Amino acid sequence: MDGFRFDLSAPHIxxxxxxxxxxRVRWVNLVLDTGSTSTVIDELxxxxxxxxxxxxxTVSVTTVSGTxxxxxxxxRQIFALGMTVxxxxxxxxxxxxxxxxxGLLGLDFLRRRNLFCNFEKGILLTLPSSRGFLHxxxxxxxxxxxx
Amino acid sequence: MDETxxxxxxxxRQRYEGEWLLIKVTSHDENxxxxxxxxxxxxxxxKAAWEATEFVDGEVYVLFAGPTIPEGWEAVLHGWFSL
Numbered sequence: 001m002d003g004f005r006f007d008l009s010a011p012h013i014x015x016x017x018x019x020x021x022x023x024r025v026r027w028v029n030l031v032l033d034t035g036s037t038s039t040v041i042d043e044l045x046x047x048x049x050x051x052x053x054x055x056x057x058t059v060s061v062t063t064v065s066g067t068x069x070x071x072x073x074x075x076r077q078i079f080a081l082g083m084t085v086x087x088x089x090x091x092x093x094x095x096x097x098x099x100x101x102x103g104l105l106g107l108d109f110l111r112r113r114n115l116f117c118n119f120e121k122g123i124l125l126t127l128p129s130s131r132g133f134l135h136x137x138x139x140x141x142x143x144x145x146x147x
Numbered sequence: 148m149d150e151t152x153x154x155x156x157x158x159x160r161q162r163y164e165g166e167w168l169l170i171k172v173t174s175h176d177e178n179x180x181x182x183x184x185x186x187x188x189x190x191x192x193x194k195a196a197w198e199a200t201e202f203v204d205g206e207v208y209v210l211f212a213g214p215t216i217p218e219g220w221e222a223v224l225h226g227w228f229s230l
Contacts, residue, residue, distance in 0.1 A: 004178060012215045016180050016208070026200065027172060027181055027208035031215060044197045045209075064223050082178060097192065098220060100167075100211035 004081065008122040015105050019090075020077040021049025028102040030080070032124075036106035038091045039078075045102050046073055046092040053092060061093065068093065080105060081126045083112055153183045160212040163189045167196035172206040181208045 006013045013032040018025065019041070028045060046053060056071040070093040078088045088109070095103065116125040153173040160168070163186075170184035187203060190196040196209050 004180075010214055014215060016210075018206075024200075024204070025206055027206065027210075029210050029215075042193070042197075044194060048197050048200050079179065098217055099215060100193075100213060100217075101215045102193070102209065 004124045004126075006122050006124055008119070012101070013117075013124065014101060015080050017078060017080040017105060019045075019049060019075050021046070021051060021073075021075060023050030024048065030103045030105040031099075031101045032110070033104040033106055034110060036104045037108060039088070039104060039106045039109050040070070040091045040093060040095075041103035042095040043071075043092055046071070046090075049073075049075075051092070056092070059091070061091065078109065080109065081113070081115075081124070083109070083126065085109065085112065151185060153185050156181055156184050156208070159184070159186050160210070164212050166190060167193055167209065167211050169196050169199050169203070170208045170210070171203065172208050181206075184208060 004015075014029045015032050016027055017030045018027050026045070026049060028041065030039070030041070043053065051073045053071045053073075056073055058069050058071050061068050061070045070091040073090055073092055075088045075090050076086065078085050078090075090103075095101075113126045113128055116127070117123075118125075156170060156172075159170060167190040168186065169188040169190070170181070171187055172181040172184045174181075174183040176182040187207070188196070188199050190199065193209075193211070200207055200209060
């Protein structure tokens, strides 16, 4: 079980994420976003990680305000919320300057573990997926004292 | 750029509230997250901070010291994609 504290007064839940790119390793702050199907980073971040966006494949992205295009890169490794994932696809698009984070941590990353969020205490827990009754019981025994 | 001894990242954030920070990570907490670091620079915007990373190797943390959106703003980030 991995537990994290987040700022209750902040407008978003911000998650520090370590991204290993083509050339460099960088820590960035991503907004936890269960409404986003994919993890997204800003164009400048991808460029500084060593990716050439001109040769990257693109996809259409739908948001509440319309559609746009995003490039796809493959991060060599991503570490966040106690999870390490190798060869992880990430969407790249320009983010608004008003957003003071470098991207979104989307469902494609979050659904790899179970996520428990306590908005009263500002605690986020991630747990491995439960396989059977006893395993589930053991997990709940860990969750309740922490929450 | 400022080059000093390692200090808690939270302490650096409080000192430069409202700016983008470039920090060289020197230690991690029990969850593997950046705990202490050396401030390499502080910038008015994301672009300037990321441009400065070009000259820095190793484990570097780029972050904004403050809320993720300006006061008075709301954010709607929902999105999905199709191939």
